[in-house]
Amino acid sequence: QKEVEQDPGPLSVPEGAIVSLNCTYSNSAFQYFMWYRQYSRKGPELLMYTYSSGNKEDGRFTAQVDKSSKYISLFIRDSQPSDSATYLCAMTSYTGNQFYFGTGTSLTVIP
Amino acid sequence: EAGVAQSPRYKIIEKRQSVAFWCNPISGHATLYWYQQILGQGPKLLIQFQNNGVVDDSQLPKDRFSAERLKGVDSTLKIQPAKLEDSAVYLCASSRGNSMGEKLFFGSGTQLSVL
Numbered sequence: 001q002k003e004v005e006q007d008p009g010p011l012s013v014p015e016g017a018i019v020s021l022n023c024t025y026s027n028s029a030f031q032y033f034m035w036y037r038q039y040s041r042k043g044p045e046l047l048m049y050t051y052s053s054g055n056k057e058d059g060r061f062t063a064q065v066d067k068s069s070k071y072i073s074l075f076i077r078d079s080q081p082s083d084s085a086t087y088l089c090a091m092t093s094y095t096g097n098q099f100y101f102g103t104g105t106s107l108t109v110i111p
Numbered sequence: 112e113a114g115v116a117q118s119p120r121y122k123i124i125e126k127r128q129s130v131a132f133w134c135n136p137i138s139g140h141a142t143l144y145w146y147q148q149i150l151g152q153g154p155k156l157l158i159q160f161q162n163n164g165v166v167d168d169s170q171l172p173k174d175r176f177s178a179e180r181l182k183g184v185d186s187t188l189k190i191q192p193a194k195l196e197d198s199a200v201y202l203c204a205s206s207r208g209n210s211m212g213e214k215l216f217f218g219s220g221t222q223l224s225v226l
Contacts, residue, residue, distance in 0.1 A: 051203075088154075
């Protein structure tokens with residue numbers, strides 16, 4: 001079983017839609033959860049960073065962590081064409097500096 | 112704050128040739144990572160340095176890949192000889208390395224095409 005599983009997509013939505021991106025994981029030691037946005041031919045850019053369970057909001061983006069279900073989500077409200085990218089989830093444990101990545105979900109927002 | 116710098120951005124070589132990539136991490140970041148990202152996949156860790164020591168190189172194909180981080184700052188990753196399946200984006204990343212709520216920051220990557 002992979003440490004982190006992520007829906008690969010591709011996902012195509014109309015502009016203004018709410019987008020939900022998800023990852024599941026198997027290691028209960030993971031405490032820190034990240035979402036990266038990766039545009040074509042660019043390196044991943046840290047988008048959201050959360051600790052333990054709960055929600056974190058930043059503008060149109062909300063990161064949600066449910067540790068009991070080992071499930072994390074990224075919601076994008078009022079999606080824009082500029083949100084078209086691949087979204088990677090990543091996580092690490094409290095004491096480690098090893099990061100575990102999902103395979104990425106490709107998102108296209110159609111104007 | 113300057114980000115992670117990588118060069119070159121693109122490289123095209125023929126199989127069996129050698130190639131080297133360079134990385135300069137964010138100032139003060141003790142941990143440096145090299146990842147390989149094949150199209151449509153997540154980053155795969157090749158090697159992780161803490162200062163100038165290797166923490167994890169279990170997935171580095173040591174018969175052809177080598178990496179060093181002299182003086183605990185810049186790093187180079189070398190492939191010799193290259194194979195077709197080495198075509199990928201090579202990402203360098205860095206983190207503070209204090210093991211408490213680490214954040215990982217990436218460079219723009221080097222896109223390698225092996226023909």
